[in-house]
Amino acid sequence: MASTQSCKINIPGMFLDEGVLLNEEAYAKFLEDAANEDIILEFMTHLKKNNIFIVTKDVYEDYFYPRIESGQQKESVEQRAELPDEVPKSEKKRKSIKVKHIPSKDVDKDIKIIKDVSGKDDSEGKFEDFLSLFKDRYTRISKIFKQHRELRDFVSIKNAKANELKSQVKIVGIVRSKKTTKNGNVMLELEDLSGTIKVLVSTKKERLLERAKYIVCDEVIGVSGALGEDIIFSNNFEFPDIALGRNRNVSPYDIGAVFTSDVHVGSNNFMEKSFLRFIKWLRLETGNEKQQEIASKIKYIVICGDVVDGVGIYPNQDKELCITDIYKQYEKTAQLLSYLPDWIEVIVSPGNHDATRSGNPQIPIPKAFAYDLYDMDNIHMVSNPSFFSLHGVKCLAYHGDSIFDFLSQVPGFEINKPIPPMIEMLRKRHLAPVYGKGTQIIPETSDYLCIDETPDIFQTGHTHMNGNGVYRGVTLINSGGWQSQTSFQKMRNITPDVAKVPIINLQTHNLVLMNFGD
Ligand code: FE
Ligand code: ZN
Secondary structure, three states: OOOOOOOOHHHHHHHHHHOOOOHHHHHHHHOOOOOOHHHHHHHHHHHHHHHHHHOOOHHHHHHOEEOOOOOOOOOOOOOOOOOOOOOOOOOOOOOOOOOOOHHHOOHHHHHHEOOOOOOOOOOOOHHHHHHHHHOOOOOOOOHHHHOOOOOOEEHHHHHOOOOOOOOEEEEEEEEEEEEEOOOOOOOEEEOOOEEEEEEEEEOOOHHHHHHHOOOOOEEEEEEEEEEOOEEEEEEEEOOOOOOOOOOOOOOOOOEEEEEEEOOOOOOOEEEEHHHHHHHHHOOOOOOOOOHHHHHOEEEEEEEEEOOOOOOOOOHHHHHHEEOOHHHHHHHHHHHHHHHHHHHHOOEEOOOOOOOOOOOOEOOOOOOOHHHHHOOOOOOEOEEEEEEEEEEEEEEEEEEOOOOOHHHHHOOOOOOOOHHHHHHHHHHHHHHOOOOOOEEEEEEEEOHHHHOOOOOOOOEOOOOOEEEEEEEEEEEEEEOOOOOEEOOOHHHHHOOOOOOOEEEOOOOOOEEEEEOOOO
């Protein structure tokens, strides 16, 4: 909003001419933020549209400042004003800065990659690769069952079968198939490294049957029950799940991270103005003191996939693109991110729209496509999924392709509620268990989609819906996006959440949602 003309124009006069009363506090705001004529004229249009005749400080802030959705304040505002091309990267003294100091500037970055698929693009998709993938999945998740109170003494399927009929047995296996019988029982087939066995969940066990609706193919579960001929009559079954009573990690510093995704740069529907408002806020060029205090603590931005809209992702996509060249889409992304203040570090993980191999896991967007991003010191390119820590706080970022697998397989799950599928991933300790029906899985020798270690923060995107929650001490975020309703979404009656940004304080784990939308 900086301008040299602000003192030359007669601001109260401009309002008077339009029959609008400007109160003293609001006038002070115009001076403080150095508003120029164009901005005032645009503001005037907003007033007319909304039949506002008296401008108070609240009206001013409603229009010019971002909203805090889940904080104490609730303010509404419309987007305006682009950054000029030659925005300085330095944090030169700005009149707009209302906070006394910028905590995120005083803290050195602390990013540690714990598990990432970078540089491991060696899968040929052969049958043997799938065998070793499932072996690895079984080995990793059965290890989690060894810590289980109920099932830690499980035995191999072969050893279980060697017992006398009717004896109680405990096994852990991969679900090869799941069927509902004519009588309404659920029949599973489980497999481990030693063999296979059927498992029956009977209608007589109502609560167990209700829980069985969450069982999906190719996940690893533990079962206990009575042995029959090549079958276990299940008394109980368990998911590997997250252990209770875990201490979550906290940052020693009072700083925060933005968890966003689905920017879709290059799409006609990319809300560039909203995105620029977000950047201006991070630069401490807008916002009241309370809002700037939140901005001043932001040290990290995690972009969880679909950074660009891509090219040729679906038929006739070119009609919905304003940038039809993939290289230019990443150039534009780099330009936008270069406006960020230099104390902020950005972690970029790919999604299904990005220019890297499709299928999970995805290696980071290659340098060949995103040269400018690789050239920036504060940008860190990671894989999808990626497991890393920020000042000791463990974060798992996964774009979320498999959310749709859960929506189609678990009755009652809906697209506008992304948190229940995320909870299932944690319970199953796997990001995309279902193979061959939905999410394309690339068979690496090791299963990168297993959740071996419990994160403190688990982020997904992909649905373009905002959601947040807590499951057994893990903070869950689905980020929403920066793309207004596409024709595809309109056809399916999906209204996306746009330009709403979740922010987590890494010391307190408090979450605030800021709205930069219209
Ligand atoms: Fe997306
Ligand atoms: Zn996506």
